[in-house]
Amino acid sequence: MSPDFVVRPATAEDEAAMVELEHASAIHHASVDPARWRVPEIDAIARYRRNRRVADPDGGALVAEADGRVVGMVELLPRGFTADAGAARMPIPSVDVGLSVAPEWRRRGVGTALMGAAEEWAHEHGASRVILDLAAANTGALHLYERLGYEVHGLLMDKVVSAPASNGPGGVGSPALESYAHPRITGVDRDPESVPTIDGEKVRLRPLVEADREALLAVLRDPSVVEVWDTRGAELSADELIAGDEDWTVWAVEVDGRFAGSIQAAEEEDPDYRHAGIDIFLSSAFQGHGYGTDAVRTLARHLFEVRGHHRLTMDPAASNARAIRSYEKVGFKPVGVMRRYERGVDRNFHDGLLMDLLAGELR
Numbered sequence: 001m002s003p004d005f006v007v008r009p010a011t012a013e014d015e016a017a018m019v020e021l022e023h024a025s026a027i028h029h030a031s032v033d034p035a036r037w038r039v040p041e042i043d044a045i046a047r048y049r050r051n052r053r054v055a056d057p058d059g060g061a062l063v064a065e066a067d068g069r070v071v072g073m074v075e076l077l078p079r080g081f082t083a084d085a086g087a088a089r090m091p092i093p094s095v096d097v098g099l100s101v102a103p104e105w106r107r108r109g110v111g112t113a114l115m116g117a118a119e120e121w122a123h124e125h126g127a128s129r130v131i132l133d134l135a136a137a138n139t140g141a142l143h144l145y146e147r148l149g150y151e152v153h154g155l156l157m158d159k160v161v162s163a164p165a166s167n168g169p170g171g172v173g174s175p176a177l178e179s180y181a182h183p184r185i186t187g188v189d190r191d192p193e194s195v196p197t198i199d200g201e202k203v204r205l206r207p208l209v210e211a212d213r214e215a216l217l218a219v220l221r222d223p224s225v226v227e228v229w230d231t232r233g234a235e236l237s238a239d240e241l242i243a244g245d246e247d248w249t250v251w252a253v254e255v256d257g258r259f260a261g262s263i264q265a266a267e268e269e270d271p272d273y274r275h276a277g278i279d280i281f282l283s284s285a286f287q288g289h290g291y292g293t294d295a296v297r298t299l300a301r302h303l304f305e306v307r308g309h310h311r312l313t314m315d316p317a318a319s320n321a322r323a324i325r326s327y328e329k330v331g332f333k334p335v336g337v338m339r340r341y342e343r344g345v346d347r348n349f350h351d352g353l354l355m356d357l358l359a360g361e362l363r
């Protein structure tokens with residue numbers, strides 16, 4: 001019997017149906033494994049998918065269509081085409097697949113057909129493997145993948161060690177805890193586990209963690225930092241930086257293993273305005289030795305080369321001559337003065353200097 005559906009590449013017109021499929025898939029996962037899965041709002045799924053596309057521009061998708069309706073999809077994300085020479089895991093060019101079939105179309109061969117097409121897509125795109133991750137509770141899907149010849153090559157394990165969302169930084173109910181307990185993954189990897197450690201010439205950027213709190217507070221209380229940083233005070237700043245935020249990725253700046261300060265990146269994910277902004281502060285003991293310049297240069301390189309940005313911005317106070325000089329050394333150019341841009345500790349609004357750096361201009 002010939003199938004009563006066709007598999008074809010997804011188009012922009014399929015997006016609403018694909019959001020619905022992802023929603024249906026979330027319902028299925030939350031029903032088989034409610035401790036680890038939830039069902040997001042439709043709008044949130046749509047936004048999440050837009051952000052994912054920006055983060056993974058090489059990805060693709062195929063859909064199954066029956067009677068003019070999208071009844072299944074498989075999303076395709078190339079992985080392992082490049083790897084750090086220091087990474088022990090072999091860089092095997094692969095395509096990571098995510099399969100969803102509409103509930104009323106399950107067990108009718110749609111999943112098998114989509115997986116077959118996904119394997120062809122992977123082959124055509126130079127991948128030698130198709131990979132996927134699977135909730136252990138999703139036994140129906142496990143059965144399908146085993147039948148198709150997929151093998152288990154690793155296990156994702158976890159163990160409950162405390163009640164959920166009760167002991168993050170910032171205290172129960174604080175905005176910091178809220179974003180910590182429910183990290184929303186957008187273009188940047190928000191999970192502190194996945195914030196990369198990046199070595200510059202003089203500094204190391206590594207994820208900022210709870211254990212940094214005391215050292216971080218000391219830097220935030222340094223008068224030269226108080227002058228230019230968050231007027232709401234060191235405690236709140238530290239809470240927010242450690243908790244992370246849906247809009248920010250935060251690193252500690254280390255010099256020879258010593259905590260020198262922090263640098264952050266904010267990535268704008270609207271594809272029409274895509275860019276990233278950088279902020280930095282170092283304690284006075286580490287200022288004036290080229291560490292800040294190296295930290296900004298190192299993060300800028302990461303944002304261009306790994307995150308794929310074409311434009312970066314910084315916005316020092318117009319009076320912060322040292323910061324402006326430092327950013328100029330990296331290649332940032334002054335764009336213009338933003339008048340009465342930010343409020344200072346004296347409660348007055350001061351001018352800020354907008355600076356930007358385009359890919360290819362990094363020095």
Ligand SMILES: CC(C)(COP(=O)(O)OP(=O)(O)OC[C@H]1O[C@@H](n2cnc3c(N)ncnc32)[C@H](O)[C@@H]1OP(=O)(O)O)[C@@H](O)C(=O)NCCC(=O)NCCS
Binds near residue numbers: 225228261290315317
């Ligand atoms: C701004 C900051 C990140 C720069 O990092 P840094 O490691 O101190 O910078 P560097 O030592 O690489 O470079 C500073 C440059 O400014 C110059 N400089 C220092 N004081 C200056 C001043 N008052 N006027 C003009 N230039 C000055 C230095 O001579 C040096 O330039 P050079 O290498 O050409 O001689 C760091 O000083 C810092 O954290 N300051 C406190 C917080 C802050 O201002 N953050 C920025 C918020 S936007």
